[in-house]
Amino acid sequence: MTIYRHFYVKSHAKTTPDINLKDLPGSAGRLDVIARCINAAFWLSYGIRKDVVFHTILHGEPNPPVYIRMEGEKLRKVSPDERNIAIFIKKALERMKEDKEIESTPGIFVSKKSFEQLLEENKGRDFYLLDENGESIEKVEISSKPFFFLGDYKDLEEEEKELLYDYGAQPVSIGKNSYLSSHCIVIINWWLDRKGF
Ligand SMILES: C[S@@+](CC[C@H](N)C(=O)[O-])C[C@H]1O[C@@H](n2cnc3c(N)ncnc32)[C@H](O)[C@@H]1O
Structure with missing residues (x-):
């Protein structure tokens, strides 16, 4: 059984395609931050991790939220460099419809969706909030x-964290240093690989 990593x-x-x-x-x-996170989530040296699903909601002006x-x-x-990833996000923003989700290019889906809707749609999964002050990942059973x-x-934001806790999220720490988001994703992927996920 494949264990999917979300x-x-x-x-x-920003939420217009004139990037x-x-x-x-x-x-x-x-947008460079998100492009690096996407790189960190998917790429191995010899290909793409097929067991990863990456979600983001763009909160910039003028038309947030874009999921x-x-x-x-x-x-x-899609190739792993930031510019190429950004081109695919630009295409998603160009092709987005206000009233329904569309697949803008193979494997990339775009729609108008709030954070709360995202949590509600995924409430069957187990949520982990990456937080420097959370429980050490070594002690958490993923x-x-x-x-x-x-x-x-x-x-x-605090409200987003509260909402996550309402959905049963567990705060998890990978150490006391504050790492870049993309580096956290690399560490989580490595950790799950080691655990045999
Ligand atoms: C670059 S950090 C946020 C920076 C900083 N806290 C701020 O607001 O200026 C990006 C994200 O990575 C995650 N993160 C960073 N270091 C972490 C750690 N040691 N353990 C768990 N998550 C971490 C958190 O989710 C954090 O919001």
């Missing part, structure tokens, strides 16, 4: 339906 990273990136691919960290609203999901089993033609939640360059 990751959510909140994003403050300047030469300025991902600036005018695109730190994007990437499914490793179905992803095609379930076979894990869904990990992270901030980008800013932490999740």
